[in-house]
Amino acid sequence: MDTTTRFDPRISGLSQQVKDLANPQEVYSAKARDVRAEHIDGALHLYRHEDILALNKHPDVLGNGGRGGSFGHDARLIPLEIDGPDHRKWRRLLDPMFAPRQMMRLESQIRDLSRELIGTVREAGGGDLHDALAVPLPCQTFLGLIGAPVEDLDFFLEFKEGVLHPKGATTEEIDANMALAGAKLLEYFDGFLKDKRKTADKDEDVIAELMRAEFDGEPISEMDLINVLFLFMFAGLDTVTASMSCLVAWLGKNPGRRAELIADPDLLRPAIEELLRYEGPVPSGMRYPETDVDLGEGLIVAAGEQVNAFWAAANVDPTYHVDPLTVDFHREKTSHMTFAAGPHRCLGSHLARLELKVALEELFAMVPDFTVDTSNLRYDNVAVRTVTSIPVTV
Ligand code: HEM
Numbered sequence: 001m002d003t004t005t006r007f008d009p010r011i012s013g014l015s016q017q018v019k020d021l022a023n024p025q026e027v028y029s030a031k032a033r034d035v036r037a038e039h040i041d042g043a044l045h046l047y048r049h050e051d052i053l054a055l056n057k058h059p060d061v062l063g064n065g066g067r068g069g070s071f072g073h074d075a076r077l078i079p080l081e082i083d084g085p086d087h088r089k090w091r092r093l094l095d096p097m098f099a100p101r102q103m104m105r106l107e108s109q110i111r112d113l114s115r116e117l118i119g120t121v122r123e124a125g126g127g128d129l130h131d132a133l134a135v136p137l138p139c140q141t142f143l144g145l146i147g148a149p150v151e152d153l154d155f156f157l158e159f160k161e162g163v164l165h166p167k168g169a170t171t172e173e174i175d176a177n178m179a180l181a182g183a184k185l186l187e188y189f190d191g192f193l194k195d196k197r198k199t200a201d202k203d204e205d206v207i208a209e210l211m212r213a214e215f216d217g218e219p220i221s222e223m224d225l226i227n228v229l230f231l232f233m234f235a236g237l238d239t240v241t242a243s244m245s246c247l248v249a250w251l252g253k254n255p256g257r258r259a260e261l262i263a264d265p266d267l268l269r270p271a272i273e274e275l276l277r278y279e280g281p282v283p284s285g286m287r288y289p290e291t292d293v294d295l296g297e298g299l300i301v302a303a304g305e306q307v308n309a310f311w312a313a314a315n316v317d318p319t320y321h322v323d324p325l326t327v328d329f330h331r332e333k334t335s336h337m338t339f340a341a342g343p344h345r346c347l348g349s350h351l352a353r354l355e356l357k358v359a360l361e362e363l364f365a366m367v368p369d370f371t372v373d374t375s376n377l378r379y380d381n382v383a384v385r386t387v388t389s390i391p392v393t394v
Contacts, residue, residue, distance in 0.1 A: 066288025
């Protein structure tokens with residue numbers, strides 16, 4: 001693969017090397033220690049926190065859409081695949097809809113749903129916490145928040161699997177399978193958005209708010225609305241499921257550390273932050289510098305280069321974090337790259353943190369002694385790190 005071919009991290013050497021490892025952190029950390037930057041399959045891979053932070057914040061570096069749209073959609077996804085003033089305009093509109101105060105209004109609803117879902121597992125004496133909690137809790141919450149039908153969850157899940165984990169061994173096969181999944185979603189939106197417009201003036205959800213929003217006196221076009229919602233349908237549905245599954249599995253494997261959190265509830269917030277650092281579900285993201293970027297000490301990233309920025313390696317970078325492979329709930333330097341950094345920093349981080357906190361609080365309150373069958377945990381680290389099966393007894 002040369003530098004003119006679009007690089008797909010899913011089929012890159014490093015993704016494939018760690019694809020089903022329970023502890024890819026060891027591989028990532030060794031990379032950050034030994035290799036500051038390297039070319040793999042035509043993309044420059046960066047592993048260190050300070051380098052990635054500098055690149056993310058540089059004004060001449062484009063985000064994920066620097067080489068055009070992807071994820072099975074012809075147009076650029078908003079705001080992930082747009083940059084510059086247009087991106088800032090969209091973030092100014094979207095940020096308040098996902099701000100901490102706005103998310104706090106969802107707390108009691110997230111708690112009720114957590115109790116219901118965990119209650120079902122408790123009554124059955126056990127179950128799979130991936131299917132019984134990590135999938136339905138964030139997905140139902142997110143669909144309710146944006147105003148999409150919760151009863152169509154299976155359809156949305158099939159779509160996000162199709163664009164995030166498409167089948168195929170080559171970029172061409174992957175692109176074709178993603179396009180197939182994308183086309184089904186567009187067909188769905190065709191009918192759904194027409195119906196939604198009929199009630200948008202009084203509905204209180206994100207889609208209705210977007211339908212009422214204006215830029216310079218003009219409503220948002222149907223195409224732009226689709227470009228936002230297409231992204232939401234995988235960004236909002238998959239990542240919290242993934243991180244919840246990783247955190248629950250880690251706490252299952254480390255019952256002593258779980259007991260620490262149960263004994264001291266004030267520790268939960270910093271512990272979630274530390275586990276998000278260690279178990280960050282999105283391994284990497286693409287960046288495209290438009291000018292040469294000098295990262296110091298002889299490392300210059302050339303204009304036109306495609307850069308695979310490894311958030312997961314930056315999170316366990318020993319040149320930045322003290323003892324990075326230790327999960328330390330009292331860590332002093334807490335900044336991590338799990339939600340990326342710079343202008344494209346995750347829009348949904350406050351929602352994600354709230355869902356994780358409430359789910360763990362309820363898990364600790366309702367089934368504090370849950371036991372995980374650690375020999376049957378299944379990890380998938382390609383595209384988004386997830387534990388796809390978490391068998392527990394309670
Ligand atoms: C723990 C859960 C989550 C993680 C680890 C996560 C991670 C990330 C990362 C790494 C990025 C940067 C991608 C890049 O630039 O290459 C990102 C962007 C984004 N995330 Fe999240 N995310 C999470 C939850 C959510 C949720 C719940 C939403 C729902 C609104 C969301 C919406 C977005 C959007 C819209 C962007 C694009 C932001 C932009 O480009 O300006 N994320 N996320």
